[in-house]
Structures are given as structure tokens and as C-alpha cells.
Amino acid sequence: MSDTHVVTNQAPALVDFDVADSPALLEALHREGAGWAEDELHAVGRLAGSAEAQEWGRLAEAHPPVLHGFDRYGNRIDEVEYDASYHHLMEHAVGFGLHASPWSDGRPGAHVSRAAKFLAWTATDAGHGCPISMTYAVVPALRANPELSAQYEPLLTSRDYDFGSRPPLTKRGLIAGMSMTEKQGGSDVRANTTRAEPTADGSYRITGHKWFTSAPMSDLFLVLAQAPGGLSCFLMPRVLPDGSLNGMQVQRLKEKLGNKSNASSEVEYDDAVAWMVGDEGRGVPTIVEMVNMTRLDCTIGAAAGMQLGLFEAVHHATHRKAFGKYLIDQPLMRNVLADLAVETEAAIAVAMRLAGATDRAGQGDEREALFRRVGLASSKYHVCKRGPVHAAEAMECLGGNGYSEDSGMPRLYREAPVLSVWEGSGNVAALDTLRAMAKQPESVEVFFDELDAGSGADSRLDAAVGRLRHQLGDLDAMEHRARTIAESMAMALQGTLLVRFGHPAVADAYCASRLGGDWGVAFGTLPTGVDTSAILERARPKL
Numbered sequence: 001m002s003d004t005h006v007v008t009n010q011a012p013a014l015v016d017f018d019v020a021d022s023p024a025l026l027e028a029l030h031r032e033g034a035g036w037a038e039d040e041l042h043a044v045g046r047l048a049g050s051a052e053a054q055e056w057g058r059l060a061e062a063h064p065p066v067l068h069g070f071d072r073y074g075n076r077i078d079e080v081e082y083d084a085s086y087h088h089l090m091e092h093a094v095g096f097g098l099h100a101s102p103w104s105d106g107r108p109g110a111h112v113s114r115a116a117k118f119l120a121w122t123a124t125d126a127g128h129g130c131p132i133s134m135t136y137a138v139v140p141a142l143r144a145n146p147e148l149s150a151q152y153e154p155l156l157t158s159r160d161y162d163f164g165s166r167p168p169l170t171k172r173g174l175i176a177g178m179s180m181t182e183k184q185g186g187s188d189v190r191a192n193t194t195r196a197e198p199t200a201d202g203s204y205r206i207t208g209h210k211w212f213t214s215a216p217m218s219d220l221f222l223v224l225a226q227a228p229g230g231l232s233c234f235l236m237p238r239v240l241p242d243g244s245l246n247g248m249q250v251q252r253l254k255e256k257l258g259n260k261s262n263a264s265s266e267v268e269y270d271d272a273v274a275w276m277v278g279d280e281g282r283g284v285p286t287i288v289e290m291v292n293m294t295r296l297d298c299t300i301g302a303a304a305g306m307q308l309g310l311f312e313a314v315h316h317a318t319h320r321k322a323f324g325k326y327l328i329d330q331p332l333m334r335n336v337l338a339d340l341a342v343e344t345e346a347a348i349a350v351a352m353r354l355a356g357a358t359d360r361a362g363q364g365d366e367r368e369a370l371f372r373r374v375g376l377a378s379s380k381y382h383v384c385k386r387g388p389v390h391a392a393e394a395m396e397c398l399g400g401n402g403y404s405e406d407s408g409m410p411r412l413y414r415e416a417p418v419l420s421v422w423e424g425s426g427n428v429a430a431l432d433t434l435r436a437m438a439k440q441p442e443s444v445e446v447f448f449d450e451l452d453a454g455s456g457a458d459s460r461l462d463a464a465v466g467r468l469r470h471q472l473g474d475l476d477a478m479e480h481r482a483r484t485i486a487e488s489m490a491m492a493l494q495g496t497l498l499v500r501f502g503h504p505a506v507a508d509a510y511c512a513s514r515l516g517g518d519w520g521v522a523f524g525t526l527p528t529g530v531d532t533s534a535i536l537e538r539a540r541p542k543l
Contacts, residue, residue: 010401011319014312014541015054020045020120021542022307023503024345025352029116031501032356034109037116044096045120049541053092057125059085060261061411067253067265078250079165080217080263087163089128089261093121094161094173099135104157108359115355118297119304119348126415127261129301131175131215137293138176138222141233144278144286148235152220167241168219177218178290179236179267183211187428189224189231189284194269196225196234196276204234206247206272216250216265222287223274230281234274247272258414291423292373295380296354298419302387303347305416309394310344311541312409313337316398318540327397328536336397336524338532341539342509343390343523345502346494347383353497354379370443371450374436375493381429381483382490384420391416393523430482433489437472444472447489454496458507460516461495468492491515503538505531 020026020041029035047053063083071077093099098118102110114136122129139156143149151169158173168174182192194208206225213221221236240246247270254264278286314337317327327333354376361369395402395409402409420426437444451465468488471481478485495515498507509530513519518527526532 009321011316013051014315014543015049015051017049017311017541017543018042018045019048019123019308019311020116022348023538024348024506025116025119025307027501028348028352029112032109032112032352033359034112034116036107036109037113040096040113041116041120044117047092048121048123053089053124056085056088057261058408059083060089060125060127064260065253065263067250067263069250076245076249078216078245078248080250080253080265082217082263083261086128086261087161089125090131090163090175091161093128093132094175095159096121097159099132099175100139100157101159102136102359102362103139103153108363109356111359111362112352112355115296115300115352119300119307119351122301122304123308125261126301126305126418127259129297130259130262131177131218133294133297133301134178134215134218134290135174135176136297137290138178138220140293141222141287141289142235142277144233144289145235145276148275148277152235156220163217165217165239165245167239167243168237169241171219174219175215175217176220176222177213177215178222178287178294179210179213180222180224180287181212182209186211187424192224192226192231194223194225196227196232196274198228202275204274204276206234206236206269206274208269209251210267210269212254212264213267214262214264216248216263216267221248222277222290223269224283224287225269225274227276227280231283232280233277233283233286235277236269236272236274240273257417258411259418292376293358295376295423295429296351296358298423299347299354299376299380299383300351302383302416302419303344303351305387305412305419306340306344306347306390306394309391309409309412310337310340310539312402312407312412313340313394313397314536314539315541316401332524333397334532334536335526335530336393337539338509338530338535339513339523339526340390340394340397341535342506342513342526343386344539345506346498346510346514347386349497349502350375350379350383350490350494353493367446367449370440370446373440374433374443374447374489375450377429377433377436378486378489379493380423381420381426381433381486384429385426385487387419388413388416390523426483430486431479433486434478434482447493451492451496454499457499458495458511458515460511461492461499464488464492464495464515503534505534506538509535 160173162172357372
């Protein structure tokens with residue numbers, strides 16, 4: 001072989017490692033009451049980091065879903081064909097219980113266990129996480145109709161992935177989705193025009209157009225439509241009990257920036273059969289139960305992307321030399337990597353804290369429910385905004401290699417923005433933070449109680465909490481300042497969690513930079529004196 005083709009100074013592929021072997025994730029798992037799930041989490045992490053599962057993820061994105069509207073004879077079939085790799089991913093995600101296991105698992109910490117496993121598993125592919133997340137989220141909303149819940153919940157929580165167009169009650173397990181937004185309204189679902197007409201048998205007939213319906217091959221959908229009494233929520237099966245399609249016509253699949261393994265579609269409802277969930281005219285409060293759960297998964301997903309990007313960047317810097325030294329030994333690169341690690345640990349800490357709040361709220365803890373309401377809205381805003389910036393910097397750590405598709409980093413970069421867009425874009429999430437505090441003022445007290453638990457541990461954190469109190473006390477132009485307020489709340493919460501529970505070097509770096517103001521705009525601008533060695537030791541993927 002010619003010497004020009006001898007490959008040196010290249011990092012080996014990051015495969016066959018345990019994605020879950022992360023100190024920040026494991027510490028949070030135990031802290032939030034799910035230490036019993038550590039062995040399960042490692043099993044998920046080992047498979048997620050395996051060469052086989054990583055290849056499933058690559059193939060699922062490289063071969064995106066294809067819509068077949070008609071069969072060879074011209075009959076309407078509305079079938080979406082997926083690559084076999086997508087089904088492998090779905091089968092394991094459902095088998096691990098990532099779709100709905102907390103609703104059938106009475107152990108304390110069930111939502112925390114599921115959150116940690118979801119965070120680890122989505123390192124394979126983010127796209128299939130969408131139907132997994134929607135199935136997780138549909139169960140609490142469906143409980144607004146006990147009769148429907150009794151029929152479908154056992155199948156929604158089943159760990160059997162049973163793909164195919166058949167009547168839902170004949171299958172071993174079900175996947176669910178939601179169909180809310182319309183082209184004239186987007187997040188403003190009260191502008192929806194889809195109609196729901198009541199019939200003599202108690203069902204409704206749905207007619208209208210939906211601009212975004214992800215995973216259109218799901219078995220069940222929660223749909224918003226205008227009933228005689230106002231905007232209401234309905235459960236719609238894709239296939240009727242007699243095996244016929246239920247008037248749900250897939251018009252086209254969306255061509256998206258990323259999330260390509262997930263089929264997002266426009267659908268037309270033509271006299272489709274559905275049953276009401278919740279009270280007539282109360283569609284938004286009913287489906288908000290689902291939206292809150294998917295917002296939690298957006299926050300977890302952003303943290304998952306950060307962790308994967310950090311692993312790839314640290315792995316590359318550990319094996320790549322420049323100017324006679326490994327990249328990871330060069331001070332400026334250490335600053336960049338440590339800064340990425342600090343952001344990652346902060347995201348994991350708050351995502352897992354919110355999963356813990358979900359657990360405790362479900363067990364009747366009203367204070368945790370209040371905390372979760374405002375903590376989730378502000379964290380969904382901030383953590384998901386940080387994801388794309390983090391992905392860009394992690395990609396740059398690999399240089400030109402990172403910008404090349406075969407590194408996997410462009411896929412990570414394309415996935416990051418959707419988490420800020422889904423379930424209410426940045427403005428919606430920020431305004432929802434204000435709305436939550438206005439509707440339930442007691443939630444503000446509960447939120448500050450959480451922040452005050454770290455009082456006195458770090459003067460920079462104390463100052464940030466004081467500034468936040470002042471921000472919330474100034475009622476002038478609150479809507480104009482909504483993003484600033486949501487960001488300040490989320491960062492104060494992350495700082496509190498790190499000071500109370502995190503590694504001292506990580507907490508110090510976070511408070512010095514994010515809360516103390518000693519920080520530039522870009523990653524890699526941590527102040528001197530930060531213990532980058534301790535931070536980076538926690539960030540190395542364990543091969």
C-alpha cells in the first residue's frame with residue numbers, strides 16, 4: 001500500500017460503550033428515587049452504544065419513511081413504509097418500557113427510571129423517540145375518559161411492539177400520537193377549524209385538515225376539533241373495528257431539516273369516527289396533560305443530545321493530536337470541552353429533577369405539581385434553546401471531520417432545533433411560564449423554596465436568585481421580558497441543583513460563568529481557576 005494511504009492520527013469510532021455510564025445521569029437516577037433501575041439503565045446504555053444499534057440509527061435516518069397513498073389498483077391505503085432499522089429501534093424502545101411503563105409500574109421513581117433510559121436510548125436515533133414520547137404522554141390525557149382508558153391503557157402500556165394496520169383492540173400493543181396544529185393557527189389551537197359532529201351512538205365524526213401529525217401510522221390519536229360546545233379533545237383510531245381505514249387520509253410527508261426517521265405528515269380527516277375525551281369545550285386543558293409530558297421529553301431529549309455531542313467531542317480530543325499534543329491536553333480545547341460538560345450536567349440535572357417531580361406529583365404531592373408546572377415551562381424553553389448551540393460547538397471540536405456526514409455530528413446538529421420548536425416554540429414556552437405563575441401564584445413560592453434550598457452555598461447563586469426576585473416583582477412589560485424571565489428561572493434552578501448535588505468543580509464553573517457573569521458568548525470562555533481536569537474526568541465516555 002502506498003504511504004499516502006496509511007491512516008494515522010484519527011480517532012477510532014465511538015462505539016461499543018455504555019451511554020448510561022455518566023456520573024451526572026447515575027447520580028441523578030439515585031437522587032430522584034430510582035436507584036433500583038441502575039442495572040436496567042446500564043442494559044439500555046450498552047445496547048444504545050453498541051455498533052449494531054448505532055447502525056440502526058444511521059440507517060433509519062438514511063432511509064426515511066415513504067408514503068404509499070394507493071395500492072396498485074387505485075385503492076386508498078395511506079400506508080407509510082419504514083426501513084427495517086426503524087422497527088428494530090421501536091421494538092427495543094417499547095421492550096424497554098420507554099413508551100408508557102411508568103403508568104403500569106407502581107414503584108416510586110418509575111418516571112425517573114423511564115427518563116434516564118429514554119435519555120440513554122435516544123443516542124441511537126432521535127426520530128423514533130417521537131412516537132415513543134407521544135405514547136408515554138397520551139395515557140394521563142386518556143384517563144379523562146375512564147371507559148376509553150380501561151379499554152386502551154393496557155395495550156398502550158404493553159411492551160409488545162405490534163406494527164401494522166389492524167383494529168387496535170386486536171393488537172398486542174399500541175402506539176399513540178396527537179393531531180393538534182392546523183395551518184392557519186399553529187400553536188394557536190383555538191383557531192382550529194376542524195369540525196366534530198355528534199352522532200346518535202355517542203361518537204363524533206371529524207372533518208378537517210391537520211398541518212402536522214407526526215407518526216401517522218400510530219394506532220390511536222388524540223385530536224382537537226370544534227364540537228358544538230367548543231374546542232374539544234377526541235380519541236381517534238386509525239383503523240376501525242371492521243378493519244377499514246377511518247377516514248384519515250395522509251396528504252404528504254413533511255420534508256424536514258432533521259428528525260428524518262420520523263414521518264411527520266399532513267392529514268385530512270373525512271368523516272372520521274372518534275370519541276370525546278374530557279368535557280366538551282375543554283379540549284385544551286385535556287390535551288395539555290399530554291403536552292406537559294412531551295415537553296418533559298423535549299427537555300430530556302435536549303440533554304441527551306448534549307451528552308452524546310460531549311462524548312463525541314471528548315473522545316475525538318482524547319485521540320487526536322495537533323502541534324505535538326493531544327487536543328484534550330491543550331488549555332483552550334480543555335476550556336471548550338469543560339464548558340460543554342458543564343452545560344450537559346446542568347441539563348441532565350434539571351431534566352431528571354423534573355422527572356422526579358412528575359413522579360411525586362403523580363403520587364399526590366401538590367407542591368411538586370406546582371414546582372413542575374413552572375419549572376418545566378422555563379426549563380423546556382432554556383435547555384432546548386441551548387441544545388443547537390451546544391451541538392454546533394461539539395461538532396466544531398471535530399473540525400472538518402465533524403462537518404462531514406459520516407461523523408454523525410451533522411445529524412446531531414440537525415436534530416437539536418426541533419426540540420425547541422415542538423410542543424410550543426420558544427415564545428410559547430416563555431409566555432407559558434408567565435401564564436403558569438399568573439394562574440397559580442402559589443407556584444412562585446414553591447419555585448423559590450426550591451431555589452432557597454441552595455441559599456448560602458454560593459454567593460453568585462444567591463445574587464442570581466435575588467435578581468430573579470426583582471425581575472418577577474417588576475410588572476412592567478412582563479410579556480416583552482418573558483424570555484429573559486424564563487431563562488433566568490431555568491438558570492437559577494440549574495445552579496441550585498448543581499450547588500446542592502453536583503460535583504463541586506461543575507457547580508463552581510456554572511456559577512462563575514452562567515450566574516456570575518464571568519463568561520463570554522461562545523463556549524470555551526470559562527474563567528481561569530476552574531478545575532477543568534475534574535470536570536473532564538466525568539465527561540469521558542467509558543469504553
